[in-house]
Amino acid sequence: METITDFKDLTSRFCALERACRVVVVCPDDEPTVECMLTALSRSKVQFIVVTKGNPLPSALTAGERLRVEECADTDSAAARAVALVRDGEADVLMKGDINTDNLLRAVLDKERGLLVAGGVLTHITLAEAPAYSKLLVFSDAAVIPRPNLEQLRAMARYDIEVCRRLGVASPHVALIHFTEKTNPKFPHTMDYMTMIDEAKAGAFGPDVVMGGPMDVKTACDPHSGAIKGINSPVCGKADVLIFPNLEAANTFYKTLSLFGGAKMAAMIGGTTAPVVVPSRADSAESKFLSLALACLNL
Amino acid sequence: METITDFKDLTSRFCALERACRVVVVCPDDEPTVECMLTALSRSKVQFIVVTKGNPLPSALTAGERLRVEECADTDSAAARAVALVRDGEADVLMKGDINTDNLLRAVLDKERGLLVAGGVLTHITLAEAPAYSKLLVFSDAAVIPRPNLEQLRAMARYDIEVCRRLGVASPHVALIHFTEKTNPKFPHTMDYMTMIDEAKAGAFGPDVVMGGPMDVKTACDPHSGAIKGINSPVCGKADVLIFPNLEAANTFYKTLSLFGGAKMAAMIGGTTAPVVVPSRADSAESKFLSLALACLNL
Numbered sequence: 001m002e003t004i005t006d007f008k009d010l011t012s013r014f015c016a017l018e019r020a021c022r023v024v025v026v027c028p029d030d031e032p033t034v035e036c037m038l039t040a041l042s043r044s045k046v047q048f049i050v051v052t053k054g055n056p057l058p059s060a061l062t063a064g065e066r067l068r069v070e071e072c073a074d075t076d077s078a079a080a081r082a083v084a085l086v087r088d089g090e091a092d093v094l095m096k097g098d099i100n101t102d103n104l105l106r107a108v109l110d111k112e113r114g115l116l117v118a119g120g121v122l123t124h125i126t127l128a129e130a131p132a133y134s135k136l137l138v139f140s141d142a143a144v145i146p147r148p149n150l151e152q153l154r155a156m157a158r159y160d161i162e163v164c165r166r167l168g169v170a171s172p173h174v175a176l177i178h179f180t181e182k183t184n185p186k187f188p189h190t191m192d193y194m195t196m197i198d199e200a201k202a203g204a205f206g207p208d209v210v211m212g213g214p215m216d217v218k219t220a221c222d223p224h225s226g227a228i229k230g231i232n233s234p235v236c237g238k239a240d241v242l243i244f245p246n247l248e249a250a251n252t253f254y255k256t257l258s259l260f261g262g263a264k265m266a267a268m269i270g271g272t273t274a275p276v277v278v279p280s281r282a283d284s285a286e287s288k289f290l291s292l293a294l295a296c297l298n299l
Numbered sequence: 300m301e302t303i304t305d306f307k308d309l310t311s312r313f314c315a316l317e318r319a320c321r322v323v324v325v326c327p328d329d330e331p332t333v334e335c336m337l338t339a340l341s342r343s344k345v346q347f348i349v350v351t352k353g354n355p356l357p358s359a360l361t362a363g364e365r366l367r368v369e370e371c372a373d374t375d376s377a378a379a380r381a382v383a384l385v386r387d388g389e390a391d392v393l394m395k396g397d398i399n400t401d402n403l404l405r406a407v408l409d410k411e412r413g414l415l416v417a418g419g420v421l422t423h424i425t426l427a428e429a430p431a432y433s434k435l436l437v438f439s440d441a442a443v444i445p446r447p448n449l450e451q452l453r454a455m456a457r458y459d460i461e462v463c464r465r466l467g468v469a470s471p472h473v474a475l476i477h478f479t480e481k482t483n484p485k486f487p488h489t490m491d492y493m494t495m496i497d498e499a500k501a502g503a504f505g506p507d508v509v510m511g512g513p514m515d516v517k518t519a520c521d522p523h524s525g526a527i528k529g530i531n532s533p534v535c536g537k538a539d540v541l542i543f544p545n546l547e548a549a550n551t552f553y554k555t556l557s558l559f560g561g562a563k564m565a566a567m568i569g570g571t572t573a574p575v576v577v578p579s580r581a582d583s584a585e586s587k588f589l590s591l592a593l594a595c596l597n598l
Contacts, residue, residue, distance in 0.1 A: 130559050132558065142478075146478075146485070146486070177551070178547065179441075179442075179547050179549075186445075187445070216550055216551075216554050217550075217551050217554040217555050217558065218554035218558045224581070225581045228580055228581040229580055244547070245547050246545065246547055246548070247478045248476070248477065248543070248544050248545055249545070249548040249550075249551045250551075251515055251516075251548075252551050253551050255515050255516040255517035256516050256551070256552055256556055256560065259431065259516065259517045259520055260431045260432065260520075260555070260556050261431075261560045262431070281528055282523070282524045
């Protein structure tokens with residue numbers, strides 16, 4: 001497989017999928033979600049199940065053949081029903097429409113009837129295409145885990161590396177982000193980073209994974225910065241994956257890259273038995289479509 | 300005074316200063332610092348005192364008249380001597396050359412012979428010009444305080460607002476950054492934000508300061524995001540100042556804005572009796588020059 005290096009590649013690969021990916025959408029009552037679904041119906045073989053809270057759907061959507069509708073009394077029961085459809089094997093991907101993320105994740109996290117993998121860590125994965133960078137960037141966690149511990153940092157790296165593999169990245173380079181290159185017991189995540197780097201060297205994250213850090217975002221993505229600072233990690237300037245130490249830093253990266261860096265974003269949830277797509281309310285139809293493509297390619 | 304909205308304005312204002320700003324530079328042994336000094340000598344009335352650790356200076360630098368040289372045995376004594384020159388009133392601004400920031404700040408922080416203001420908070424101030432934003436952005440703290448408490452957050456806001464005033468911003472809009480717009484006792488900085496917003500309303504940060512938060516970076520700087528999310532703070536989309544909850548987030552903003560957003564940066568230290576300029580080793584000559592201009596305009 002050739003490596004996917006931008007969202008044009010990603011979209012082509014999604015649209016060319018032979019199998020019909022079955023996606024259940026919870027309450028697509030907002031325009032960008034409807035537009036995303038229309039694009040997917042016209043360009044790919046995707047099939048939709050829509051779970052509504054009773055609101056009528058636009059006729060453009062219901063006109064097609066690859067859409068089935070179920071009605072529920074409210075958003076919470078719509079979320080529960082959608083999760084049940086995935087559990088029962090009737091849908092491959094769960095996608096959020098006009099419903100609060102917390103409400104949807106509550107249904108996903110339900111111990112008995114949810115979608116959490118046994119021993120899994122529910123965490124957020126973003127895939128970004130930034131004009132200033134020559135390849136796609138995968139990073140975590142911009143939305144779910146505020147203060148990741150070692151186990152959670154490991155899971156974030158594992159899921160992000162898995163995305164790289166599916167994109168065809170032969171040797172994923174993982175940068176563990178901090179504000180400097182120095183480890184310091186005052187910042188426990190820098191000590192966790194050392195543990196993970198040792199584990200990566202021992203092959204715990206799979207073959208050909210190159211992990212480095214602590215380092216800042218610029219050192220991770222700009223080949224000159226590392227050289228000037230005398231940091232000689234093989235990850236410098238070549239990161240495929242960025243693991244952030246806290247939610248404020250990861251969210252700041254997401255928002256800054258998007259607003260000031262003109263980047264496009266796709267995102268999904270990791271640690272679940274099936275891909276879960278939870279776009280932000282402020283995401284565009286294009287961003288929602290890219291997230292759907294990412295989720296369908298990760299089946 | 301007309302508002303300074305970009306670095307061209309800032310540079311013009313600096314170069315037009317009638318008074319001769321006296322700058323002491325510690326160990327200018329790197330090319331960007333030398334280039335920055337040469338630019339300042341040719342374009343402004345600035346006067347330099349250079350404290351070296353014995354290394355010879357380039358002849359281009361020593362050829363001019365507005366430069367005095369002092370030799371010390373090593374970088375630490377050079378730093379101490381430079382601080383003494385500021386304390387004795389012989390220099391107005393302290394600037395870092397090829398010396399570790401920690402070593403320079405140790406001399407600045409010395410309780411008896413340093414430059415700390417009584418009751419002051421040593422904190423880092425960045426001024427950024429981003430192509431995607433219509434005005435300059437002031438933010439803290441990308442380099443010094445890892446986990447700011449309420450008193451430190453207040454000081455950061457105070458110093459950043461002071462920079463806005465000197466830039467001629469009539470009504471500084473201050474965004475208190477978090478990953479969401481919800482306050483939560485689990486994230487103590489969001490509770491501190493509420494206190495500061497009340498204080499701002501009562502005039503504690505001076506007249507016409509508009510403070511809002513918690514909010515994310517995109518909500519602070521993009522008028523559409525706030526509207527979509529139903530956040531109606533007057534700060535949304537109009538921030539002049541961003542206060543970050545931790546060093547990882549602020550540093551990530553600095554590095555992402557610079558590398559992916561094509562932004563130019565100027566930076567200085569606040570909370571000292573005189574402006575202190577501590578550029579990163581990876582900063583360009585232009586960035587160092589802009590920092591020097593910012594420091595000289597803040598006298």
